Amino acid sequence: MIRHLNLTLAIFKLILFYVFMRQMIRNACEKDLDEIYKVELKSFKIPYPCHYLKMLLSIAPTYFLVAEEEGRVLGYISGIVRLGKIGHIISIAVDPDHRGKGIGERLVKALLEKFKENGMKKVRLEVRISNIAAINLYKKLGFTIEKRLKNYYPDGEDCYIMTKKLC
């Protein structure tokens, strides 16, 4: 019985090791930009241009992270610091073929950790009011809706400003 339990535990550890070795969250670098941009194009009806993503990476590399699996970029998140103390999530996207596997959640958690390490007390973001997947993700991680801004996006859609206190 004990031997059986040990074997099960060993297999479980092996699976965990395999999953975490295959997938990791790390800081982005310039050579990731092509793959990040591919994810961006697949994810938004009005994607950011590649030069904008490049600019975000150059002004705030600490807060630009990617989820990588076996050398491939499956998702990214980018943030900046406002007024020296507010973390602002600018964008997050996960490759459509890899959604629903917890990658988005890991990216947001990793960025929140970076903001916290660097002394941010609050995090904010804007999200389309129709973007249920993203709104649920942020709510799950403790964000609340602070206000709604009319006609925020170029196509006229409103956004919610969502915030979370970091302590």
Ligand SMILES: CC(C)(COP(=O)(O)OP(=O)(O)OC[C@H]1O[C@@H](n2cnc3c(N)ncnc32)[C@H](O)[C@@H]1OP(=O)(O)O)[C@@H](O)C(=O)NCCC(=O)NCCS
């Ligand atoms: C929003 C997005 C980043 C989520 O990434 P993801 O890796 O699929 O999300 P996860 O698997 O980590 O899911 C975490 C939580 O998000 C919410 N969520 C994710 N997908 C959802 C969906 N299709 N419907 C409803 N809620 C969803 C759930 O609360 C989920 O938690 P649960 O699994 O316990 O239910 C992804 O859908 C995406 O890239 N969308 C296009 C780009 C975008 O809209 N970015 C946000 C801009 S503000």
